[in-house]
Amino acid sequence: MSEVFNVADIFGEDVFNDTVMQERLPKKVYRDLKKMIEEGKELDLATADVIAHEMKEWAIEKGATHYTHWFQPLTGVTAEKHDSFISAPMENGKVLMSFSGKELIKGEPDASSFPSGGLRATFEARGYTAWDCTSPAFVRKDAAGATLCIPTAFCSYTGEALDQKTPLLRSMEAINEQALRLLRLFGNTTSKKVTPSVGPEQEYFLVDAEKFEQRKDLIYTGRTLFGAMPPKGQELDDHYFGTIRQRIAGFMKDVNKELWKVGVTAKTQHNEVAPAQHELAPIYAPCNIAVDHNHLIMQTLKRVACQHGMKCLLHEKPFAGVNGSGKHNNWSITTDDGKNLLDPGKTPHENVQFLLVLTCILKAVDTHADLLRESASDPGNDHRLGANEAPPAIISIFLGEQLEDVIEQLITTGEATHSLKGGKLETGVSTLPELSKDATDRNRTSPFAFTGNKFEFRMVGSRDSIAGPNVVLNTIVAEAFAEACDILENAEDFDKAVHDLIKQYATEHQRIIFNGNGYSDAWVEEAERRGLPNIKSMVDAIPSLTTDKAVKLFEKFHVFTKAELESRAEIKYENYAKAINIEAKTMIDMASKQIIPAIIKYTKELADTVNAVKAAGADASVQAELLNEISGLLAETKKALSHLIEVTEEAGAMEEGRDQAVFYHDVVFTSMDALRAPVDKLEMIVDKEAWPMPSYGDLMFEV
Ligand code: ADP
Ligand code: MG
Known part of the structure; x- marks a missing residue:
């Protein structure tokens, strides 16, 4: 049997939660922090310094080497910039671990790499992350070691929301x-x-x-x-x-x-x-x-x-x-x-x-x-x-x-x-409670x-x-x-x-x-x-x-604000266009480098078989028919591929914005379906050994 543990013992052990704060923080600091959490009162820097210090000590005990302002930009995933706790080396060559109230409350990641939908020109790359003290900090342990994660909101220099959390709090x-x-x-x-x-x-x-x-x-x-449905579907209730x-x-x-x-x-x-x-x-x-x-x-x-x-x-x-x-x-x-x-x-x-x-x-x-x-x-x-x-x-x-x-x-x-x-619900079974x-x-x-x-x-x-x-x-x-x-x-x-x-x-x-x-x-x-x-x-x-x-x-x-809404709309069009562009390019790549070559190889084998069977004086009509069918679908695939390449290039050359996104939706997306159709038909008739990737059945039933 694998390791067993008591949930109550481990629950929240890596969270800087109320119990930890109460244990570690001086009474007045704890009270001020609670006021900030419950009533949104601002924290003065001296108090923030004390909290930051205790948070750091606690995190280091948990093995943390870095801290990060953890935020939710408009890319859909979370982002973080890691800083280690070390400060400048001392004269004796040793180093102190430090984390100030200022560093806790406010961070300054390079905002230029996150979408802003025109809210922030790139020369004004500044963005700020601000501590959301209503969501507790925690230490995350993974391959990179242990990191103190501080949940934050992310705004531009001029205060516009660049993330998901700011509007949520509002x-x-x-x-x-x-x-x-x-x-x-x-x-x-x-x-x-x-x-x-x-x-x-x-x-x-x-x-x-x-x-x-x-x-x-x-x-x-x-x-x-791509992918044809497996014979065994989800009808298995x-x-x-x-x-x-x-x-x-x-x-x-x-x-x-x-x-x-x-x-x-x-x-x-x-x-x-x-x-x-x-x-x-x-x-x-x-x-x-x-x-x-x-x-x-x-x-x-x-x-x-x-x-x-x-x-x-x-x-x-x-x-x-x-x-x-x-x-x-x-x-x-x-x-x-x-x-x-x-x-x-x-x-x-x-x-x-x-x-x-x-x-x-x-x-x-x-x-x-x-x-x-x-x-x-x-x-x-x-x-x-x-x-x-x-x-x-x-x-x-x-x-x-x-x-x-x-x-x-x-x-x-x-x-x-x-x-x-x-x-009352009648279960019809007398031993079951009503x-x-x-x-x-x-x-x-x-x-x-x-x-x-x-x-x-x-x-x-x-x-x-x-x-x-x-x-x-x-x-x-x-x-x-x-x-x-x-x-x-x-x-x-x-x-x-x-x-x-x-x-x-x-x-x-x-x-x-x-x-x-x-x-x-x-x-x-x-x-x-x-x-x-x-x-x-x-x-x-x-x-x-x-x-x-x-x-x-x-x-x-x-x-x-109106500007924030407009920027969000713009980012969504961009995100959509990017997503479909990546899908189209991936399809093009797979079709050109994997699927079509595999089918060409397979048709050669089939053709050899047809010839060999004929040479042996037997009837090769079934093999020939299959070869014809596959060749037909291959031609269809090639045509659809060429079309997809064309429209994807056309889409990529368009200016970013609504028109481009609509083109990706109406034209590129439809052309992707047109390429998928013959390939899925081919998957059903081509020898499984010859197919260049795992099937739906392999993926879903063999976990
Ligand atoms: P379902 O029967 O729909 O699967 P669950 O019992 O799994 O429902 O609950 C679904 C989710 O709804 C859980 O996360 C649960 O904590 C949450 N939930 C239950 N009561 C409330 C509530 N009053 N407000 C918000 N979420 C709730
Ligand atoms: Mg539900």
Whole structure:
């Protein structure tokens, strides 16, 4: 048996958490720091010096040699610049270890290598990282040794956000402020802070490292660009929740251990729908910590997979025709004294505050469906959304029977008088306890589903940061709260006003509610009748960032300026164009250097066989027929390849921006499909021994 350990002993052992701070910091310093964390009070440099010193001592005891400001630029991954703790050598030739308050609070990485979308001319390469003290520092141990990681936000010299975290923190402030207004209206005078809580479920694939290394598409793009479906597909339902095989189990054990050490509450793990696909979910946490932890989860999955001779694929669609990967972003709003604003209680129809919150969310999602859709777009997710496995690209809300009924009552009679009960679930087995049935069934096809006391936004891509979706959620709900409060704070008769408002919002935004099958064609038509947007691709989604509606929303709550939104749109077009360009070039490379040569060799063998069989006086018609078929497909491949080369060159020569991205989407992407089609047909008929790379079957069933 492998090593065993006590989770409670190792949990958070590499985190500079509250216990460590309390133990190590002088009382006053600890109090000041808590004030900064809880109330956003600024820290003076002398206090910061003390914290930095203790943090350094603690990290060095853990073996750390370096520290880094850990940040989330707009490339989608995290970035860091490492500095060692050593200061200038002393006269005796020895060296001191130092880390100042200034170094803790502010860093200055060279910003010119990160995308800024024109916000920062390269001659003004300065960017600053600023300590996000609400997300604890931690020591990460990997092949590079141990490093003290300080979660930070990343801004330009002039204060524009260059990262995912700055707007996230701003959006958390916005929803805090507006939710507190709303709570006060309902007589709550005790809650001091409202925080969005997030629990993301992360899906991923594992493949054997040796096979991965034989596929340039996986190496360069994270997904297969060619590949025929294996005879054994995912129709094998027994895999779902199947016994996690030993190799995978060993991997998961190490992932959990690594995550627990850095304070990530890895909680559930199971196999997913597709073969070789798995899922990991932590316990929900405050939004910004959940985002940081999701990055740590993705990095840890990748690192530990390598240690186990595997590769972790985070791409949304590693295999065409096989279920892709996403993230379910579970979202709720909680007060510092533990009240969840999304908890309907047993009798939701009587819970006026809940009904107001709920109808505000209906309004927010209906009004800004385009922004939510955009927040879930990345090049990989274009393969998933609307493809009958992930939610459709149309945003709608699933409320479940009970709440839908309450809303229905409100709309028709203006009054909700009762709530449907859950009842008891008959298992038919007398030894099993009687389970009480949820008042709400599950709906797996909805992009935005109410699940008991939270909303689950299911469109997010597996590789994408969850920061973007939460920025949008926090801000649009803050706006709806603000608009409701503007009305209710001035109402003469509060009870009547709130009642009318709930009814008004429910009526005006009922079109966003859909409890049926989101995968059906009928829904696509119905959604169109309702006037709901159906935004099919990333390039079509990006413009929603810069509409007047979006600018007004984000500027009102100081989440993004117009310039920041424009820069983000620009970066997204660039990111899209780059991603498709790399895919196209990888396809060209594989087709020219691996696939076509392998087929030429194979056709020669076949031709030799035909001749030999004929010379022997036998019937070679089957061999000749196969040779003809393969030669035909080879010609098709060559033609499609030439076309792809041409259009990729044309795209590369275009000026960066929307037109280029649209060209990549409409022309290059389509030409990639045209090249893939004959190659996949060839893979089905060419001798497996002759095929130059591992097949889907090899990758998915032999982990
Ligand atoms: P599912 O049945 O959808 O797989 P899980 O029990 O695995 O649900 O939970 C999914 C995620 O939702 C977990 O990360 C969990 O911590 C999180 N979650 C649970 N309650 C809340 C809540 N009130 N707010 C935000 N996230 C929550
Ligand atoms: Mg879920």
